[in-house]
Amino acid sequence: MIGFATQDLLLRSSPALYVPAGVALCGALVGALGYHVATRAAEAGTVGARTVRRACSAVAVLVVPLLLLGFLAGFEVFDAGPMGTPLLIGGGLLLAVLARLLYVRGTGAPYPLTGERAALGISVAIVVLCAFWAVGGYAQQKGTADAEQLARHLYRRPAVVLDTPEHLHLGWSGVRETALPGVEPGARFRYRYEGLRLLAHSGGRMFLIPRTWTWETGNGLIVPFDETVRVAFHPG
Structure with a gap:
């Protein structure tokens, strides 16, 4: 018979850990649909391709403040919660990769371009790492909430x-x-x-x-x- 850390049991046993997986799948679906729409628009002619490239440029501009906020949260300049830092950094990089993919598709060239494979691989690795980080943060947050609920009841x-x-x-x-x-x-x-x-x-x-x-x-x-x-x- 031994003592144990009750909060660890609560963190591991929460069934709501399926929520991040559902959100990730929905995001993948939105990305796939966006890729299809952008490809069709680029193939429709010069106007459609120009529209896709402009939209991708606008997304790329949004990535900069997301990454900046993510790094500031990582250095504890402000409190972004257990999931804030990985979501800001990973989400920003994911948007950057998708925007670059659609931008290149809008020009009719294959992606990734020569010389971009290393940067793409590193970006994907960071996004995957941030995804695991965010899931761990969500588990911690949910486990803490469950434990507080248990203590009250x-x-x-x-x-x-x-x-x-x-x-x-x-x-x-x-x-x-x-x-x-x-x-x-x-x-x-x-x-x-x-x-x-x-x-x-x-x-x-x-x-x-x-x-x-x-x-x-x-x-x-x-x-x-x-x-x-x-x-x-x-x-x-």
């Missing part, structure tokens, strides 16, 4: 009475330890712990937290869900 979690063979030495606020009275020699369970709540049950283990758990100072306990302990559950 602990009464919704099942109450647990835990009997163990050995003394756990918890000393946690809100958790009461008592020696079981009338224990016969050779009996397995000798100590009872009350004031615990069930956070999760996974992989044959129970994740328990005290009823006074808080996000900032909360403790946690992992116990196996087998014959080594005796557990009773009660409504929260």
Whole structure:
């Protein structure tokens, strides 16, 4: 039986991590549609190609402040949140790559041009890195929000009475330890712990937290869900 970082469990278990993947897929769809429209416009004639190049130039101008804000946020000049820096830098570079791609397509030349392959590869690598960075930031933000929500509604979690063979030495606020009275020699369970709540049950283990758990100072306990302990559950 060991203590654990409860917030790490919450960060890893959030199903809302699918949201960044959905946003990325929607962005890819928009980019594919934009590429198709730009290609058709460029093939329609000189006017269409000129319009595409002007639009790409306007996007390129927008990239500069995005990258500047991203670097300032990275150096903590201002607080952009856990996802701000990677979204600004990665999004700016992605827009730059797409704008360059469509601009070159508007001229009828293949992309990438000679000499641009190295810059394209580095840009794509940075965009991928920023994507993982943003997903990690989103997981942190979502996990923190879930933990704060849990701390405000602990009464919704099942109450647990835990009997163990050995003394756990918890000393946690809100958790009461008592020696079981009338224990016969050779009996397995000798100590009872009350004031615990069930956070999760996974992989044959129970994740328990005290009823006074808080996000900032909360403790946690992992116990196996087998014959080594005796557990009773009660409504929260």
